[in-house]
């Protein structure tokens with residue numbers, strides 16, 4: 001039985017209040033960081049823990065922090081990515097609604113490490129309760145001296161602002177998020193320069209996901225060896241898995257990184273609905289390539305999933321059973337990406353528009369024999385040719401659906417109808 005760490009407070013009544021967070025040892029990590037460690041030591045501890053970003057790409061967190069120039073001559077910023085736009089993902093919402101102080105403590109330690117005195121939480125506007133709870137928690141933390149000037153008697157001062165997004169998926173892409181924070185239309189920036197050197201207001205900026213930041217206090221208190229000892233050493237730690245779709249027990253599960261996907265779906269999520277069989281699983285939000293049932297014996301960590309041509313992404317695990325048409329799934333997903341494409345670059349804007357037209361045609365039983373080749377060519381034209389990874393995610397997902405479920409696409413074209421209806 002894995003003892004939850006990140007979710008340990010979420011079921012407690014009023015677990016979001018400061019008194020309860022403190023009663024469970026809350027803000028001890030901040031006191032330890034400020035009292036016993038220099039900022040560089042905190043970066044080294046996080047590096048040694050092998051913590052990798054939980055926002056999708058799995059970039060090593062300590063390494064990202066170490067890219068921030070020591071003497072920039074400008075203010076530095078920390079941005080918490082709480083946009084959580086990836087379909088199938090709801091872990092950050094639970095963390096912020098039920099345990100907002102855990103995030104504030106994680107942000108304070110991370111800001112101390114990189115030398116930032118100001119942070120922004122970029123949170124999607126639909127998360128009304130999370131926004132309210134975070135505002136309340138920031139107020140409580142200020143009143144108790146965990147935020148504000150000279151925190152806990154140290155030289156470190158730190159404030160957190162909340163910025164609400166307006167429901168655009170692209171705002172979760174880190175550089176588009178920075179443009180949005182600056183009041184511009186959210187579109188990705190060309191990199192380099194990377195945000196660690198030139199980010200918000202052209203100043204050094206670290207962007208981290210909510211779940212990444214809440215790991216930090218636990219690493220400081222329990223030590224990097226503890227964290228590195230959970231799951232695969234190169235991709236370790238406690239991990240939140242969002243299980244949804246056609247399973248008996250959907251929900252948010254905290255388990256070690258690297259747990260087998262089959263165990264997650266068949267045991268923790270209770271397996272398929274009565275009388276049904278699992279056909280496929282999308283393991284990391286809709287940007288992650290679908291895995292057919294025969295491929296479920298794979299570890300849920302960054303390296304194992306990438307070795308089988310998929311990705312951990314945001315760990316939004318979407319289970320699809322044998323009653324579902326994969327052409328319909330692919331069409332809905334590409335319609336989403338097309339709708340959310342910011343339009344800045346041509347392959348994404350035009351390629352996805354074109355792919356939606358072809359997919360809708362196939363789904364409606366009006367596909368032509370050359371349509372599958374057309375879709376494959378479109379994927380090739382999009383992948384690797386866009387400013388940001390939105391187009392890559394769409395192309396990888398469509399390519400995987402075509403590879404593993406080509407027979408369903410062919411059946412739609414040959415039978416001139418959807419065989420599932």
Ligand SMILES: Cc1cc2nc3c(=O)[nH]c(=O)nc-3n(C[C@H](O)[C@H](O)[C@H](O)COP(=O)(O)O)c2cc1C
Pocket residue numbers: 052053054055056057058059061081082083084085086169170171172173174175207208209210212213388389390
């Ligand atoms: C289109 C797009 C949407 C994204 N949406 C999110 C998001 O909602 N939340 C998030 O944390 N990261 C998102 N990311 C990843 C971020 O760009 C970035 O890699 C991440 O916030 C870095 O934090 P981490 O290192 O802690 O993972 C998105 C990326 C892309 C390309």
